[in-house]
Amino acid sequence: MTDSPIAQSKQAHPNTPIGVFDSGLGGLRVLDRLMQTLPNERFVYLGDTLHMPYGEKTQSQVTAYFSDCLNWLVSAHQVKMVVVACNTAASVAPQLFGQFVGIPFVDPVTPICRWLATEGKYTTVGVMATPATVASNRYQILLDQLNAPINLSQVGCDNLASLIEAGKGHTPVCESLLRQYLRPLQDREAQAIVLGCTHYPYVLDQVAALSPNADILDPAAFMAVEAKRLLDAHQLAVPRTVERSVAEVDYFVTSEPQLFFETSRRMPFQALAMKPPAVVTIPVLSR
Template sequence: MSNNHNDRPIGVFDSGVGGLTVVRALMERLPLENIVYFGDTARVPYGVKSRTTIETYTQQIVQFLLQQDVKAMVIACNTIAAVAADKVKNMAGNMPVLDVINAGANAALNATKTGKIGVIATSTTVNSNAYARAIHAQSAQTRVVSQACPLLVPLVEEGWLDHEVTRLTCKEYLKPILSEHVDTLVLGCTHYPLLKPLIAEEAPNITLVDSAITTAEDTAQALLSARLLNTEQKEADYRFFVSDIPLRFQTIGERFLGRSLEQLEMMNLG
């Protein structure tokens, strides 16, 4: 370890593999930063679990990341962000804590011209109303139309990114949103950035907000203002921890990351 405090890693965590789209965006936006990722693949999906359980799991992950001496935390999971963001902030003390929901909500507010924003997400995220709350906290008169899209995650994990079945599924899910004439659409699940090209075709003339990219941008700004940016010009170190290495994890993970997954370790927290 060098004596440079700023070369400590950014901790990024998710209930599974989806958060790797956020890691990918962070690698592109902040190429000098070291990253430690934790994906709770043994206990995914979180979306169907109770608030108490999600909070308990989140606590275990945050404790693990604090042991890795991270300098900032990124909640790369919409479910955790919707349910346990405050818990993470309390545990993290005064280090920057970023999350996909606030990042996506802010970016959508900056993008919309008509004040009509669509959100597509998993059922849990939609039911939590977290995006609408985050948007309305800043702009009460903005109209938010949310649509749960439970079939999209399995289609993305299947690799059907430009498949007729996926296209028809997106078309169906987008119908109610498009009928409300939104001008901005938040991709409110970390799996959805992989469907961006397809969604752009099905929702032309609508600004798509990719919460992975916006979260990376927010992280860059937060590190800058906290004077935590790493300036060491050496190759960044990426470590990936998962609580289970399920079948096809490597394949799916590398598709999300856009590069090979090295330094992958199993870490059971429960």
């Protein structure tokens, strides 16, 4: 398996789609935000459900799977931008972004860290994330680079993403896990809690109920704003002559399309509810 991109990047074009990647269905919430913010765009969504959850894989495994998925998006769909909804992939292998020349990347960590540093609203912040994301220390590294005077606490949440991916986010088992993972952040009196995995916003209401004294931050909103900013900066936004009533999406997964479809239909979306996903299983990527 290769751990570096093999697809040849070409000059991105405004009329080609935006690629959205996640290890599973967690990124659909990011896609929903993107569709609301950029209704004239076309999107290709890829969920690597065959290898989900990324957060419990090794760094080399995540890097290899992520590299293969990026290659597929670029070579098969000539995407003009990649929105990496997977916090783990973005945190463990950010070096892959720069290897696709001419294609801007949006990740979940950078926009929210920039906002935290600029806003200056919080001095104590907690992050709920996968064990791999926490081990990468990506949030702390970026906040340090931004000279943000924030006391950061991170908690690795084993099994939480898998539970939510299986449609069991609102169960007693999930609530028990949330109580366990939120306790250290509450003990440190976190003023804000970042949901550092795209699966976690699906239980945002439970997190908010269990942590009433903290603001709960969903990276999806920040990512949509960043995507629009980069499209404008790189002159890649779809021409204004193109108008759609809703953004167009093609959906792909690497396994279990029916489970993906059935679970995603139960999720609380806005733009996505207007167009049920047509899920297609793509071949196992290069190994």
